[in-house]
Amino acid sequence: MANTLFDKPLFLKKGRYIQELASLEDVFDLLDDWPVEKQGATYEVLVRACRLAAQGVFPLPAIRENVRRFLMREGVLANIEEVPLGAKYTNDRNLGS
Template sequence: MANTLFDAPLFLKKRHYIQELANLEDVFDFLDDWPEEERDKTYEVLEKACRMAAHGVFPLPAFRENLRRFLIKRHMLANIEEVPIVAKRSTDRNINS
């Protein structure tokens, strides 16, 4: 299997959370969870490109761009500014201390 890590992750808007898509494994999970009744031609092309990228036949940056366009078309691409940053509070304590 070829290198499957994206140069930069994509963030997917789910109903109650943001999901990071950082590599092909994440994308395979995302595609497997896609509802069967919504698996149209666009989905099929994306799934085929994902498999080809996993075998090193399709360039990973080109696949990532196709995935980004798919998410935009479905209104699922999260803007990085929408992703909450969880800052560690200075009052947090380790139980073992």
């Protein structure tokens, strides 16, 4: 596979956790783990597009956009603002001292 990193990662809500999707490989892992009962036509089209992207036929930015739309449709796309930042919760305390 050629360069498969996205220009900006996507974030997926997984229960109480956030998963980063930064590459085509991350998307393949997501699709492999996607529940069978939720694998409809949109899922199948996305899988085919990802396979074409892995072959260098389908543009990576288009894959990222399609994954973003898929996650949004499924209600699991997390906004970057929802991702907690460690520094935000340290209350300016120096944890190293």
